[in-house]
Amino acid sequence: MTILRVEGISKSYSGALVLDDLSFELEAGEIIAMIGPNGAGKTTCFNILDGQLRADRGQVFFADTRISSMETHEILRLGVGRTFQIAATFHSFTVAENVQIALLANRGLLWNLHSAARDLCRDEAQRMLERLGMLAQAAQSCSALSYGDLKRVELAIALAGHPRLLLMDEPTAGMAPRERLELMALVARLARERELSVLFTEHDMDIVFAHADRILLLEQGRLICQGAPAEVRADPRARRAYLGHDLGAP
Amino acid sequence: MSSIVLQFLNGLTSASTLFLVAAGLSLIFGITRVLNFAHGSLYMLGIYLAYSAIGVFAGGGGVTHAAFWGGILIAATVVGIVGALLEVTVLRRVYRSPELFQLLATFAVVLLAKDLVLWLWGPEDLLGPRAPGLGGAVEILGSPFPEYDLFLIAVGPLILGLLWLLLHATRWGLLIRAATQDREMAAALGINQKLLFTSAFALGAFLAGLGGALQIPREPAQHFLDFTVIVDAFVVVVVGGMGSIPGAFLAALLIGEVKALCIGIGDVGAFGFSISLPKLTLVVESLVMAAVLIFRPWGLMGRALAVLPDPAGARQALLEKSTPRMRMAGIAIIAGLAVTPAFANEYSLVLIIDILIFALFASSLHFLMGPSGMASFGHAAYFGLGAYGAALAFKHAGFPMEISIVIGPVIATIAALAFGWFCVRLSGVYLAMLTLAFAQIAWSVVYQWDSLTGGSNGIVGVWPAPWLSGRVAYFYLVLVLCGAAIGVLRRIVFSPFGYALRACRDSPLRAAAIGIDVRRFQWMAFLVAGGFAGLAGALFAFSKGSISPEVLAIGQSVDGLVMVLLGGVQTLSGPLVGAAVLTWLQELVARHIDYWRALLGLIIIVLVVAFPAGIVGQLSSRRRTAE
Numbered sequence: 042m043t044i045l046r047v048e049g050i051s052k053s054y055s056g057a058l059v060l061d062d063l064s065f066e067l068e069a070g071e072i073i074a075m076i077g078p079n080g081a082g083k084t085t086c087f088n089i090l091d092g093q094l095r096a097d098r099g100q101v102f103f104a105d106t107r108i109s110s111m112e113t114h115e116i117l118r119l120g121v122g123r124t125f126q127i128a129a130t131f132h133s134f135t136v137a138e139n140v141q142i143a144l145l146a147n148r149g150l151l152w153n154l155h156s157a158a159r160d161l162c163r164d165e166a167q168r169m170l171e172r173l174g175m176l177a178q179a180a181q182s183c184s185a186l187s188y189g190d191l192k193r194v195e196l197a198i199a200l201a202g203h204p205r206l207l208l209m210d211e212p213t214a215g216m217a218p219r220e221r222l223e224l225m226a227l228v229a230r231l232a233r234e235r236e237l238s239v240l241f242t243e244h245d246m247d248i249v250f251a252h253a254d255r256i257l258l259l260e261q262g263r264l265i266c267q268g269a270p271a272e273v274r275a276d277p278r279a280r281r282a283y284l285g286h287d288l289g290a291p
Numbered sequence: 292m293s294s295i296v297l298q299f300l301n302g303l304t305s306a307s308t309l310f311l312v313a314a315g316l317s318l319i320f321g322i323t324r325v326l327n328f329a330h331g332s333l334y335m336l337g338i339y340l341a342y343s344a345i346g347v348f349a350g351g352g353g354v355t356h357a358a359f360w361g362g363i364l365i366a367a368t369v370v371g372i373v374g375a376l377l378e379v380t381v382l383r384r385v386y387r388s389p390e391l392f393q394l395l396a397t398f399a400v401v402l403l404a405k406d407l408v409l410w411l412w413g414p415e416d417l418l419g420p421r422a423p424g425l426g427g428a429v430e431i432l433g434s435p436f437p438e439y440d441l442f443l444i445a446v447g448p449l450i451l452g453l454l455w456l457l458l459h460a461t462r463w464g465l466l467i468r469a470a471t472q473d474r475e476m477a478a479a480l481g482i483n484q485k486l487l488f489t490s491a492f493a494l495g496a497f498l499a500g501l502g503g504a505l506q507i508p509r510e511p512a513q514h515f516l517d518f519t520v521i522v523d524a525f526v527v528v529v530v531g532g533m534g535s536i537p538g539a540f541l542a543a544l545l546i547g548e549v550k551a552l553c554i555g556i557g558d559v560g561a562f563g564f565s566i567s568l569p570k571l572t573l574v575v576e577s578l579v580m581a582a583v584l585i586f587r588p589w590g591l592m593g594r595a596l597a598v599l600p601d602p603a604g605a606r607q608a609l610l611e612k613s614t615p616r617m618r619m620a621g622i623a624i625i626a627g628l629a630v631t632p633a634f635a636n637e638y639s640l641v642l643i644i645d646i647l648i649f650a651l652f653a654s655s656l657h658f659l660m661g662p663s664g665m666a667s668f669g670h671a672a673y674f675g676l677g678a679y680g681a682a683l684a685f686k687h688a689g690f691p692m693e694i695s696i697v698i699g700p701v702i703a704t705i706a707a708l709a710f711g712w713f714c715v716r717l718s719g720v721y722l723a724m725l726t727l728a729f730a731q732i733a734w735s736v737v738y739q740w741d742s743l744t745g746g747s748n749g750i751v752g753v754w755p756a757p758w759l760s761g762r763v764a765y766f767y768l769v770l771v772l773c774g775a776a777i778g779v780l781r782r783i784v785f786s787p788f789g790y791a792l793r794a795c796r797d798s799p800l801r802a803a804a805i806g807i808d809v810r811r812f813q814w815m816a817f818l819v820a821g822g823f824a825g826l827a828g829a830l831f832a833f834s835k836g837s838i839s840p841e842v843l844a845i846g847q848s849v850d851g852l853v854m855v856l857l858g859g860v861q862t863l864s865g866p867l868v869g870a871a872v873l874t875w876l877q878e879l880v881a882r883h884i885d886y887w888r889a890l891l892g893l894i895i896i897v898l899v900v901a902f903p904a905g906i907v908g909q910l911s912s913r914r915r916t917a918e
Contacts, residue, residue: 112803112808117806122804125800129800129804130801131794133797141790142794151788151791152788153787155786157785157786158786198805199805
């Protein structure tokens with residue numbers, strides 16, 4: 042089943058074409074990496090997918106629902122989770138409360154003006170944090186966390202909505218090398234368990250080749266090649282545009 | 292035809308003055324990111340100083356060219372120096388405080404300046420001399436038009452040109468533009484920020500002083516000019532785009548002409564109503580601003596403000612959860628209040644009623660500013676509409692008092708529904724200015740609608756029902772209703788709804804990314820805050836027996852802001868303490884000291900410099916460090 046279908050989206054900022062007729066599909070349970078040099082249009086593509094930006098042309102479908110003219114919160118409610126290049130969390134709350142808010146939002150329980158929010162969805166938030174190895178920090182304030190932990194909290198928030206598709210913009214940027222591998226291994230494991238599709242951008246090719254089922258290579262807003270890691274690795278266009286020759290040698 | 296042309300010229304004249312003040316305000320904001328409430332006071336200082344300086348130079352004889360122009364230049368220069376001193380002594384100490392604290396500091400300067408002017412020049416209007424050589428009038432299309440006004444029309448573009456040269460052809464201008472675009476980067480390049488900030492502040496103040504001084508032949512020096520001017524200047528700066536000098540010029544032209552046109556058109560009859568446009572200039576001005584902000588959220592020539600990094604200490608802390616000791620203290624205070632009537636005299640009872648009502652008012656404003664993260668400069672609109680709603684239901688519709696006291700908050704809620712819908716489409720300073728505009732509209736309507744609201748006289752004879760007419764009975768009513776309302780507000784803050792609001796404040800991006808409709812939640816926050824402010828207003832009306840448009844004037848909004856900021860935005864008990872302190876101070880000080888505003892201003896400055904997190908905020912953070 043196709044979970045995400047992107048049909049010919051284009052976007053330009055004041056004359057400069059950032060995305061040029063981009064099309065691709067994502068199957069249920071698939072993990073796809075979108076790679077390419079800085080300025081290739083990866084983040085713009087993500088921002089169009091989650092409704093923060095409008096494409097000039099083209100359409101986006103999420104499980105057959107056209108989402109390219111919907112508001113961000115509407116798209117995310119359909120079952121899309123997202124993490125940002127710079128981790129965005131609710132910094133005046135504890136780690137557990139961050140996850141609780143996401144759970145409450147997912148269930149439409151936020152229009153409640155009288156219950157004590159601290160006691161709602163508590164156990165479930167704890168379980169989620171346990172999965173991500175964050176249980177020890179559950180009661181800490183988000184503003185006191187290290188950046189790597191913050192990224193993990195963000196992942197917990199994104200997963201709390203039980204998404205079918207997870208959009209991760211540079212999930213491991215700013216993390217230590219070991220943390221990176223651990224985090225992506227965790228994402229891959231969760232994806233397998235939950236039949237979760239993942240679209241992520243990444244500059245660390247070890248992570249990309251270790252976890253991606255398929256790779257999309259963007260350059261100057263155009264999709265210049267796509268396929269399984271081995272295919273992309275062997276593709277001369279990919280080497281020229283991004284990977285360089287040294288990485289190509291197995 | 293000729294009257295339209297003349298009004299057009301009049302519009303150009305006032306646009307010039309508006310531009311001078313707004314350009315300074317915009318310059319200061321662009322570089323220091325401080326919204327200088329005291330800018331109107333600097334203007335006022337300019338006009339008073341010009342009056343005195345010209346008088347001294349003329350020395351009892353005729354006003355010569357030298358005396359007149361020298362006086363104006365001296366006045367503007369002195370104001371510039373005052374601005375520099377202000378920056379060095381007060382503002383420099385609060386650049387790292389939250390935005391709203393800087394606002395509070397500049398507001399304290401407004402209070403100081405007002406009393407300074409009253410003390411030095413007295414309360415009477417002072418009429419200045421005419422400009423020598425420009426005292427006559429020229430004939431334009433058969434009507435006389437003052438020569439001096441023609442001169443003023445030329446001053447605006449002249450100053451715009453000079454400013455442009457200064458900003459684009461000098462090294463100083465280059466630095467100013469760099470720092471306006473990216474303060475962090477400018478600092479990283481090793482620019483001496485202190486000098487830059489002080490000089491920008493001095494120039495901005497000089498322009499305000501010049502704008503004021505140049506008015507001396509046209510209008511008398513009056514001690515309430517500060518507020519009229521600052522509101523106009525805010526509108527111009529916001530319409531033009533914060534930090535944009537050409538934008539300020541364009542907006543000054545727009546606003547100046549719109550105002551002149553209102554006066555030119557005069558009374559308009561429609562649907563059996565006669566609307567006097569000249570009296571509604573403020574409404575029209577605010578409507579223009581609202582319209583511009585909705586279609587161009589950053590003003591005509593502004594752009595989205597670069598987000599400044601969180602200054603140290605401004606990080607939102609976790610909200611205090613009530614410890615058992617705090618809960619005991621709360622119970623003790625309520626119990627203490629409940630037995631107060633047994634030994635308090637009439638005077639203290641009235642004071643406590645006021646404090647309770649303003650504690651609710653401040654709490655409702657805090658709900659918007661703290662957990663919801665939306666600063667409102669016009670919260671008096673809901674307080675005042677609540678008061679008027681209740682009073683009108685009681686006096687005109689003949690409802691009993693018990694029902695009228697419910698109708699007040701309902702009216703306020705409806706207003707919040709309408710105003711809030713527009714406001715949540717903006718953020719930060721722009722949102723705050725739009726709330727101010729709506730409050731000014733509400734004030735003007737109440738002030739002008741004589742037949743319904745009694746105009747400036749207000750409504751009298753708004754007395755509680757017989758069973759509540761005793762001071763003690765009414766005290767208990769206020770204690771129960773305000774106590775319950777504050778309790779409900781507190782509960783909402785800790786409810787899922789309150790969490791959602793704080794989430795939207797912390798990170799609108801992340802909130803939307805978990806499926807929260809950010810605007811809708813913020814809109815509802817307006818509703819809640821407006822409703823509770825309306826309840827405070829309704830209780831206020833019946834406690835005083837009469838109300839006047841003062842209840843929704845800008846002064847009332849500012850009182851609310853001061854209460855919240857005094858107590859501390861990050862704490863829930865802050866607004867209660869702030870309301871008590873301010874109400875008590877106003878009562879106590881106003882009774883015994885003539886220049887109570889100056890004293891209040893000084894107290895605020897000391898508090899802002901010494902307690903950047905507010906009284907309660909400071910106490911609790913000290914407790915945390917102690918633990």
